[in-house]
Amino acid sequence: xxxQAYAHLNLTRNPFGELDGDERASLVVADVRDLAIDVGRPxxxxxxxxxxxxxxxxxxxxxxxxxxxxCYVRVPVGGRxxxxxxxxxxxxxxxxxxxxxxxxxFGRPGLSLVIxxxxxxxxxxxxxxxxxxxxxxxxxxxxxxxxxxxxxxxxWARRAPGPVPVVPRHTVERLMSIAGDDIRAMEGILYDAxxxxxxxxxxxx
Amino acid sequence: xSKCDVVIxxxxxxxxxxxxxxxxxxxxxxxxxxxxxxxxVIEQVWQTHGRGNPDTGSLDRQVGDGRRCVAGQSYAFPxxxxxxxxxxxxxxxxxxxxxxxxxRADVAWKRDPTAKKDYLVVPGRGSHEAAxxxxxxxxxxxxxxxxxxxxxxxxFAPLVVLLVAMVVVLLVVVLPIILCVAxxxxxxxxxxxxxxxxxxxxxxxxxxxxxxxxxxxxxQRGMLAGLRERFQGLKTLTYAVAPGQTVPVSIxxxxxxxxxxxxxxxxxxxxxxxxxxSGTNAHTHTEILVNDExxxxxxxxxxxxxxxxxxSEFALPETDAWTFNASSxxxxxxxxxxxxxxxxxxxxxxxxxxxxxxxxxxxxxxxYSNDLQ
Numbered sequence: 001x002x003x004q005a006y007a008h009l010n011l012t013r014n015p016f017g018e019l020d021g022d023e024r025a026s027l028v029v030a031d032v033r034d035l036a037i038d039v040g041r042p043x044x045x046x047x048x049x050x051x052x053x054x055x056x057x058x059x060x061x062x063x064x065x066x067x068x069x070x071c072y073v074r075v076p077v078g079g080r081x082x083x084x085x086x087x088x089x090x091x092x093x094x095x096x097x098x099x100x101x102x103x104x105x106f107g108r109p110g111l112s113l114v115i116x117x118x119x120x121x122x123x124x125x126x127x128x129x130x131x132x133x134x135x136x137x138x139x140x141x142x143x144x145x146x147x148x149x150x151x152x153x154x155x156w157a158r159r160a161p162g163p164v165p166v167v168p169r170h171t172v173e174r175l176m177s178i179a180g181d182d183i184r185a186m187e188g189i190l191y192d193a194x195x196x197x198x199x200x201x202x203x204x205x
Numbered sequence: 206x207s208k209c210d211v212v213i214x215x216x217x218x219x220x221x222x223x224x225x226x227x228x229x230x231x232x233x234x235x236x237x238x239x240x241x242x243x244x245x246v247i248e249q250v251w252q253t254h255g256r257g258n259p260d261t262g263s264l265d266r267q268v269g270d271g272r273r274c275v276a277g278q279s280y281a282f283p284x285x286x287x288x289x290x291x292x293x294x295x296x297x298x299x300x301x302x303x304x305x306x307x308x309r310a311d312v313a314w315k316r317d318p319t320a321k322k323d324y325l326v327v328p329g330r331g332s333h334e335a336a337x338x339x340x341x342x343x344x345x346x347x348x349x350x351x352x353x354x355x356x357x358x359x360x361f362a363p364l365v366v367l368l369v370a371m372v373v374v375l376l377v378v379v380l381p382i383i384l385c386v387a388x389x390x391x392x393x394x395x396x397x398x399x400x401x402x403x404x405x406x407x408x409x410x411x412x413x414x415x416x417x418x419x420x421x422x423x424x425q426r427g428m429l430a431g432l433r434e435r436f437q438g439l440k441t442l443t444y445a446v447a448p449g450q451t452v453p454v455s456i457x458x459x460x461x462x463x464x465x466x467x468x469x470x471x472x473x474x475x476x477x478x479x480x481x482x483s484g485t486n487a488h489t490h491t492e493i494l495v496n497d498e499x500x501x502x503x504x505x506x507x508x509x510x511x512x513x514x515x516x517s518e519f520a521l522p523e524t525d526a527w528t529f530n531a532s533s534x535x536x537x538x539x540x541x542x543x544x545x546x547x548x549x550x551x552x553x554x555x556x557x558x559x560x561x562x563x564x565x566x567x568x569x570x571x572x573y574s575n576d577l578q
Contacts, residue, residue, distance in 0.1 A: 002325050002525065004220065005254075005296050005303055012323060013254040013301065018481045020259050052486045076483070082364075191256060195298060 006157070009200055010164050015157035016150075016191040025061035027156055029149045032062045035135055039067050040088050045113040045130040047094075048137060049120060053184025055137035056116040057092055063114050064090045070114070092116040099124075106130065138181040146172045149183070150190065163200045174205055209236040209274075211320035213306050220322075224290040224329035232282040232308045234318070236274045243311040245269035249286045250307060253534045256299040256490045257479030260531035264289050271311070290335035292529055293562065294325045298492045299479040300534045328527075328562030336527060336561035337413055337445055397544070397552035402459040404552055406542060409453040410444040413559060441555045446538075447563040448524045456515040456542065460507045465547035469502035472541045473519055475526060475560075480533040494526050494536075521560065528559040536560075 006013055019027070038044045046063070050056045057074075064072040071086045075096040083089060083105055094102065094117040102121065106113075106128045113130070115121070122132045150167040158164050167190065179185035193205050215230040222228055232247055234240075249265040269282035284306070295302040307321045398404060446452055454471060475495040481488055501517045519540070529536040538558040545551050 002221070002294055002296070002327060004323065004325065005301050013303075017255045018258050018479075052482075188256075 004159070006194075007159060009194065009197060010159050010162055011154070011157040012159045013157050014191055014194050015153040016187040016194060021057075021061055023156075024058050025065050027149075027152055028055075028058045028062035029145060029152055030055070030059055030062060030137070030140070032059060032066055035059070035133075036063050036066050038131075038133065039063060039114055040069070040112050042087070042110040042112055043129060043131055045115065045125045045132050046135065047120070047122060047125070047132060048114070048116045048135050049118070050136055050138050051118060051182070053182045055141075055183055059135070059137050060090050060092050060114060060116045088112045088114070090114040090116075093118075094121065095119045103128075141176075141181045141183070143169060143172045143176065146176070146183070146186070165194060165197060165200055165203050167203045171203055171205055178205070208238075209234055209240060209310065209312070209318040211308055211310060211318045213308060213320050213322040215306075215322070215324065220324040221327065222288045222324060223327050224288050224293065224332045224335075226288045226329070228284075228286045228288055228306075228324065230284060230306070232269070232284065232320070233279050234274060234282070234310055235279045236276055238276050240274045240276075240310075240315070241271070241313045242274055242280075243271040243313060245271075245282045246309045246311065247282065247284045248307045248309075249289075249304070251289070251292055251302060251304050253531060254301050254303065255297070255479055255534070257481055258483070258533035260534050262292075262531075288326055288329075290329070290331040291339050292326075292336075293328050293332060293525075293527060295525060295527060295529065295536070297477050297494070297526060297536070299477045299490050300529070300536060302529060302534075332562040333445075333447075333564040336559065337411075340413060340443070340445075340528065340530070340559050393550040394552065396550045397546060400460060400462060400464040400546055400549055401544060401552055402461050404456060404458040404544070404554075406554060407453075407455040408442075408444055408540075408556065409455075410446050410450070413443045413445045441557050443557040443559060445559050445561050446521050447561060448521055450563075451518050451520045453516070453518045454542070455517075456501070456544075457513060458544075459512050460509050462509045464507050464509075464549075465504070466502070466507060467504050467545040467547055468500055469515060470541075470543045470545070471499045471501055471517065471519060472543070473497045473499075473521075473538075473558075474541070475524075475536070475538045477526070478535045478537065494524075495522060495538075521558075524560065527561060 004012075035046060039046055048056050048059050061072065064070040067088060069086065070088045070090050071084050072090040072092070073081065073083055074092040075081050075094060077096060079096045079098055079101060083091065085108075087110060089105075089111065091097075091105070091113065092115075094115040097105065102124060106125060113125075120134070122134060125132045147167065147169060150172070154164050154167070175186040175189060178189065189205050190203060193203050197203065212233045212235075213230065214233060215228065217228070228249075232245060234242065234245070245268070247267045247269065248263060251262045251264065253260045265286050267284050267286075272280065274280050286306070289304075292302050294304060303323050304326050305321050305323050308319060310318045312318065444452075456469065473495055474493070474497075477492040477494060479490045481490065497519075499517070499519060501515050507513060526536050528538055538560050540556040540558055542554045542556075543551050
């Protein structure tokens with residue numbers, strides 16, 4: 001008999017599944033107000049560095065949401081994309097752009113940049129006169145913050161008032177011992193754990 | 206900060222609907238401050254959720270007129286939608302397909318209040334045809350679930366043309382590789398058939414393949430017909446089957462020489478495939494739902510010239526894992542027939558099965574029989 005998805009957990013969906021960009025941006029647990037303070041000022045660049053699954057895109061989307069006139073673009077593999085014009089461009093996966101394309105982008109006059117990248121491009125930015133600030137989201141990861149990320153995810157998927165699954169501190173610590181700072185890998189483990197869960201309670205891995 | 210409660214109410218409160226039914230209800234807005242609502246957009250969508258990137262299809266849309274809403278008062282916006290025939294709801298391990306009514310109240314100078322409520326769709330009359338039409342990429346008849354498309358696509362049409370040109374160039378490079386693989390498969394098939402003779406298979410189910418239907422309607426003509434037929438023998442044919450349906454399968458061949466066969470098997474396989482991320486970060490998760498192997502014939506030495514007939518059948522398990530094909534989320538069913546020949550390449554034929562809801566139409570009494578090859 002078909003029944004509402006995850007109704008037994010008082011959820012509408014598995015909160016640790018994949019999200020689209022808007023959902024991801026709305027669930028970011030990061031105080032980007034401090035990061036975004038100089039964003040938008042011509043000649044200022046904020047680079048957010050980290051490997052996959054460390055929260056770069058989430059940070060970028062949250063900054064793009066919080067700053068008016070920001071234009072978000074994600075560079076696909078191979079770098080074949082057109083970077084839009086504007087005073088503030090948020091570029092995700094910048095490492096996919098060739099050095100020549102990066103140089104052309106950095107050379108635009110009066111530009112402010114927020115970039116997500118796997119590799120440090122601060123030297124290239126400094127060479128063309130940008131003031132650069134670097135942020136590594138992985139450095140901010142703590143058990144408390146992860147607990148908050150997971151709590152917010154579960155709340156977002158809530159179906160009705162009442163108890164919902166909880167990711168307790170000992171589960172978070174166990175996840176950190178398994179996946180280090182890779183939040184995406186932790187989400188994968190939690191996804192499987194919730195698929196197995198029969199009733200509302202603590203999520204164990 | 207002002208707030209506006211948005212509640213979606215269905216007239217049928219259990220939220221369980223059969224394809225073809227009507228879904229009626231209303232959206233109730235209750236603002237805490239006076240609000241100028243320009244319009245209320247009520248949309249009927251399906252969405253996937255799970256391990257793969259979410260896929261979405263917009264089914265229908267209604268727009269409620271704007272009005273000035275006074276704080277503390279409730280304003281109802283009724284809606285009426287037809288329940289789609291395809292896709293139907295599915296809750297699996299990696300993939301879930303659900304239906305939603307979404308609401309966005311367009312409010313001047315404020316963040317638009319939104320709400321979303323899920324409901325379940327079970328197959329009904331028309332689901333069988335709609336599922337096959339979706340597989341063939343044809344229109345549903347009523348309406349087709351369509352992807353959200355951006356008007357920017359038209360602005361960037363020249364860019365799209367350029368991309369198509371690049372794909373054509375890529376094909377020039379990739380095509381020889383594809384041809385080589387097909388040739389290797391053909392050689393293997395010919396080597397197997399040198400021993401077994403021509404193998405003919407009858408799968409007694411509904412054939413779902415536009416080209417193959419056309420081919421069967423008219424005979425092959427022309428000089429290349431023989432070669433074309435040989436290559437078409439490698440083609441994966443598609444059959445529509447319903448859960449619980451028993452499908453008779455017959456294999457017949459006349460060995461050209463004495464041949465030892467180790468076994469003849471039929472493997473039924475179903476998988477959920479969900480792709481998360483994109484580009485170099487893309488990862489495809491796979492969950493095997495069904496992997497059943499049936500041995501149709503054990504080891505045997507076959508004498509030359511003697512007709513071999515193997516009659517069997519397989520029953521599709523009772524399942525709600527209907528075939529589903531979206532860009533990042535797929536539920537695939539397949540069948541493989543294999544004649545394992547000792548010291549020779551195996552004779553292998555793959556079939557795609559599309560698992561569709563049963564055909565409830567009166568015409569469905571007729572049976573489909575298709576002689577392959």
